[in-house]
Amino acid sequence: MIRLHVIDPARRGTYADALAQHHALRRTAFEESRCRALRAVDAAGRDRFDTEATLYLLAIDGDGRVAGGTRLLPADRPTLLSEIFPHLAEVRGIDRGPGAWECTRFFASSRYREERPLSRAAGIVAAGLIEHCLEHGIPRLTVVVETYWIPQMAEFGWRPRPLGLPVAYAGASLCAVTVATTEEALAETRAAYGIVASVLARPRTPTPPPDRDRAGRGLAA
Known part of the structure; x- marks a missing residue:
């Protein structure tokens, strides 16, 4: 069974192999991108x-193989939107305050892509992302997307x-948007991908609660 694992800096040692897989898979997923900013990675597949x-x-399966993933960037530090595409937020601006997060580098491994419109691995990442935000009081995420994704998000x-x-x-046509991480969004995402229960992996050992200054107030961008 594939579960979504949330890896904060304190847990990276435990997930060293999965993170190495993730960076390599992500590099492959984006190496043909028309956007130079998404292709700019080092030998290990990491970017700035x-x-x-x-x-x-x-998203990691029962054999420890990475099926997909994404990342969250704290918006009070440099992000893809603030550093590469600030012009995409010329109307409403970018929230750079504590509690704001940007979601980037969403991908599903080609190994888990299926012969149907929606990949279950991608659905697990999407549903788990919303779950995580709901659990930590994050009402919105900022995302830079190709414009054709907006109707699907809706x-x-x-x-x-x-x-x-x-x-x-x-x-390509790019747009910066905020997306609402609501119970409605979680229910609709689960329904679209045929997911009936939580996809989040629960840590076996307790981890410190998130910084309330960062996560508790949520996002607004």
């Missing part, structure tokens, strides 16, 4: 936003809210 503050959410109940006008970039 893989820092000590990054939170990783990895169908999932994510309530995408553009921060500015779409911009053509390297042959």
Whole structure:
């Protein structure tokens, strides 16, 4: 069974192998991207936003293989939106305060892509992401996406809210949005992917609660 593991800096040693897999898989997933900013990684598959503050959410199967993942960047530090695409938020601006998070590098491993419109591995990452945000009082996430994803997000109940006008970039139309991490979004995402219960892996040993200054007030961007 694939579960979504939330890896904070304190738990990276425990997940060293999974993180190495993740970076290699993510590099492959984005190496053909038309966006140079998404292709700019080092030999290990890391980019400039893989820092000590990054939170990783990895879908891992029962054999320890990474099926997909994403990451959350604290918005009071440099992010993809603030450093590469600030012009995408010219209308509503970027919230850089404590408690704001940006979601980037969402991917599913090709090994787990299925012959159907929606990959279950991607669904586990998406549903687990919403679950994590609900558990930690994070009401919104900021995301830079290709514009064609916005209707799909709306169908999932994510309530995408553009921060500015779409911009053509390297042959693609990009837009920065906030998405609402609500119970409705969780229910609609689960329904779309045929998920009936929580997908979050629970740590066997207690970990410190999240910094309430960062996670408790949630996102607004």
